Amino acid sequence: MAYSEKVLDHYENPRNVGAMDKTANNVGTGMVGAPACGDVMRLQIEVNEDGIIEDAKFKTYGCGSAIASSSLVTEWVKGKTLDEAQQIKNSEIAEELALPPVKIHCSVLAEDAIKAAVDDYRKKSL
Amino acid sequence: MSRPVYLDYAATTPVDPRVAKKMIACLEPDGNFGNPASRSHGYGWMAEEAVETARRQVADFLNCDPREIVWTSGATESDNLAIKGAAHFYHKKGKHIITSKIEHKAVLDSCRQLEREGYEVTYLDPDKTGVISPESVTEAIREDTVLVSIMHVNNEVGTINDIAAIGEITRAKKIVFHVDAAQSAGKIPIDLDVLKVDLMSFSGHKIYGPKGIGALFVRRKPRIRIEAQMHGGGHERGMRSGTLATHQIVGMGEAFRLAGEEMEKESKKLSALKQKLWDGFQSLEEVFVNGDLENSVPGVLNVSFAYVEGESLLMALKDMAVSSGSACTSASLEPSYVLRALGLNDEMAHSSIRFSVGRFTTEEELDMVITQVRHGVEKLRELSPLWDMFKEGIDLDSVQWSAH
Numbered sequence: 001m002a003y004s005e006k007v008l009d010h011y012e013n014p015r016n017v018g019a020m021d022k023t024a025n026n027v028g029t030g031m032v033g034a035p036a037c038g039d040v041m042r043l044q045i046e047v048n049e050d051g052i053i054e055d056a057k058f059k060t061y062g063c064g065s066a067i068a069s070s071s072l073v074t075e076w077v078k079g080k081t082l083d084e085a086q087q088i089k090n091s092e093i094a095e096e097l098a099l100p101p102v103k104i105h106c107s108v109l110a111e112d113a114i115k116a117a118v119d120d121y122r123k124k125s126l
Numbered sequence: 127m128s129r130p131v132y133l134d135y136a137a138t139t140p141v142d143p144r145v146a147k148k149m150i151a152c153l154e155p156d157g158n159f160g161n162p163a164s165r166s167h168g169y170g171w172m173a174e175e176a177v178e179t180a181r182r183q184v185a186d187f188l189n190c191d192p193r194e195i196v197w198t199s200g201a202t203e204s205d206n207l208a209i210k211g212a213a214h215f216y217h218k219k220g221k222h223i224i225t226s227k228i229e230h231k232a233v234l235d236s237c238r239q240l241e242r243e244g245y246e247v248t249y250l251d252p253d254k255t256g257v258i259s260p261e262s263v264t265e266a267i268r269e270d271t272v273l274v275s276i277m278h279v280n281n282e283v284g285t286i287n288d289i290a291a292i293g294e295i296t297r298a299k300k301i302v303f304h305v306d307a308a309q310s311a312g313k314i315p316i317d318l319d320v321l322k323v324d325l326m327s328f329s330g331h332k333i334y335g336p337k338g339i340g341a342l343f344v345r346r347k348p349r350i351r352i353e354a355q356m357h358g359g360g361h362e363r364g365m366r367s368g369t370l371a372t373h374q375i376v377g378m379g380e381a382f383r384l385a386g387e388e389m390e391k392e393s394k395k396l397s398a399l400k401q402k403l404w405d406g407f408q409s410l411e412e413v414f415v416n417g418d419l420e421n422s423v424p425g426v427l428n429v430s431f432a433y434v435e436g437e438s439l440l441m442a443l444k445d446m447a448v449s450s451g452s453a454c455t456s457a458s459l460e461p462s463y464v465l466r467a468l469g470l471n472d473e474m475a476h477s478s479i480r481f482s483v484g485r486f487t488t489e490e491e492l493d494m495v496i497t498q499v500r501h502g503v504e505k506l507r508e509l510s511p512l513w514d515m516f517k518e519g520i521d522l523d524s525v526q527w528s529a530h
Contacts, residue, residue, distance in 0.1 A: 061433065
């Protein structure tokens with residue numbers, strides 16, 4: 001299968017790989033997917049007092065498209081408010097990375113990861 | 127640009143240049159291009175002679191009678207002809223068939239077709255290394271069992287089945303025994319004078335012959351009958367009609383002849399290469415052989431690199447051609463049914479890579495391969511949340527995953 005240049009770029013040079021302290025109150029963690037399905041994404045966001053996402057980190061077990069999708073969204077969420085981040089659509093991710101139909105689920109997973117991370121942060125700050 | 131190192135010999139092999147030379151001699155206007163079925167002129171006689179020489183070469187290698195070899199288009203056709211052909215011919219004796227869960231799709235799909243026609247099929251489970259135990263065959267036999275089809279060597283993991291023992295069981299019960307030998311011929315000895323196998327499928331392109339040619343061994347003593355699947359001019363004693371492809375047949379004959387001369391030496395070389403690969407991977411943590419390192423063909427090594435997904439690993443292994451048991455590489459979303467049948471969980475099946483070495487593999491190539499694999503696995507584990515969890519001592523089976 002041929003990968004788009006953008007997928008290859010994110011795969012070769014993944015952005016914002018890493019982990020944050022998931023117990024910290026200003027960190028939201030979203031872990032989605034399952035090993036049995038062949039992909040697991042962990043997306044973490046660090047949110048400042050104004051509700052802006054200051055930093056994001058990810059680690060992903062999955063195919064190149066899954067790695068690229070999660071790497072891409074760490075770039076996209078930075079500087080966004082929580083509401084703005086939650087509005088990122090999987091179709092935008094798929095379009096940006098030129099994902100083929102069989103890989104659309106990777107972009108869905110990345111969208112879910114953002115939502116899960118935001119939800120986790122909000123639960124903590126209640 | 128140099129091409130990736132080829133490590134997918136279990137999928138197909140290049141044609142040995144010595145084989146290609148013999149094939150070319152059967153194509154051009156000044157060559158042996160005649161129709162082997164033409165009886166009225168020398169072109170036909172010469173082509174027929176070449177076909178019969180090839181038949182003898184294959185038969186010599188297998189220690190059987192040349193009249194027991196039927197040319198087909200490949201192992202898939204041989205499997206179809208054997209299974210459907212025997213089941214149809216013996217349907218009055220019964221309609222029960224025994225096979226295994228890890229057969230090639232050509233066998234499984236032929237059995238599925240027979241199920242649609244009203245036959246019953248028992249699919250045996252392998253043990254965790256990929257062996258179908260002769261005892262499980264005995265237990266599955268019923269009054270109406272007419273056919274047992276078990277592969278000699280599994281294509282994904284390379285494990286060898288004890289077809290000698292299974293043949294004793296089926297012969298005693300007068301049940302037809304078919305063996306798919308596409309992955310074993312030329313890799314390990316096959317002596318059809320000793321083995322109580324009734325039908326055996328072979329492929330040309332797995333042993334340095336051309337694609338598009340195969341053979342089915344059909345035993346004469348005791349005589350095994352099959353119903354033709356391809357009708358036409360009555361070629362191949364009525365079992366498989368169609369003009370014989372002289373150049374393909376000659377290629378397969380020469381490939382089998384060379385295998386006879388070189389198999390023993392080649393096996394030693396391939397075993398050493400496989401060991402070298404495994405030695406190179408072993409020092410990575412959490413690396414597992416799928417199948418059995420000992421009871422397997424020399425060239426095949428199937429490995430799971432835990433916590434690394436197979437397709438992403440394939441991307442890292444860009445200077446080599448290997449295959450993955452992960453679903454992502456194929457159209458289906460299920461990982462390898464063979465690895466699942468061996469008891470691997472989905473995650474380990476997704477993490478598997480098959481390396482298969484062959485006649486033209488060199489030690490130098492493997493040095494590069496080992497370096498790139500180690501580098502790729504380490505890089506992807508750095509990226510893997512599962513690897514983090516493993517390192518933190520979290521049991522992944524205890525986690526509630528959100529399946530999607």
